[in-house]
Amino acid sequence: MYAVILSILLFFSYDIENTYQKAATSANQLLLVAHAEADTFVSCNGKKTTIILKDSLLNAPGQIGTEYNYPIYKYETEITFYADKKLAGIEKKQIHLKRFEYLGVTTGIEKSTTIDSLDSFYFNQNNQPISRLQFLVIQKKICKENEE
Numbered sequence: 018m019y020a021v022i023l024s025i026l027l028f029f030s031y032d033i034e035n036t037y038q039k040a041a042t043s044a045n046q047l048l049l050v051a052h053a054e055a056d057t058f059v060s061c062n063g064k065k066t067t068i069i070l071k072d073s074l075l076n077a078p079g080q081i082g083t084e085y086n087y088p089i090y091k092y093e094t095e096i097t098f099y100a101d102k103k104l105a106g107i108e109k110k111q112i113h114l115k116r117f118e119y120l121g122v123t124t125g126i127e128k129s130t131t132i133d134s135l136d137s138f139y140f141n142q143n144n145q146p147i148s149r150l151q152f153l154v155i156q157k158k159i160c161k162e163n164e165e
Contacts, residue, residue, distance in 0.1 A: 040138040061160040070094040106139040
């Protein structure tokens with residue numbers, strides 16, 4: 018009986034650790050690859066570091082979107098670390114831009130963002146997987162603690 022319970026607990030703990038290791042490896046690989054643009058933000062008095070990697074297939078020569086004179090980012094990856102350099106989350110987004118024009122003049126751009134739920138991971142301070150909503154609650158708590 019105890020052996021069955023122990024094996025189930027080991028299976029779940031292995032899976033949780035394995036998820037964090039896979040996400041950390043993915044984050045390191047993403048940071049090593051060249052991107053069109055990368056921004057880094059340190060927020061909440063140094064309690065959180067976010068790196069945003071931007072890539073665009075649209076403005077490559079001969080591709081769709083070359084009529085625009087500003088960069089269009091079709092893919093963004095947001096990697097967030099806690100203050101102790103532990104991975105907090107990887108969020109991959111696909112951004113769709115729709116141009117509105119009137120008589121050949123751009124009158125507006127509609128921007129919609131879709132989060133890739135299969136390639137996005139969120140972790141608490143103990144490296145355990147959590148939902149996006151739980152991740153946002155933790156971020157609010159971290160930032161609120163520093164504001165006081």
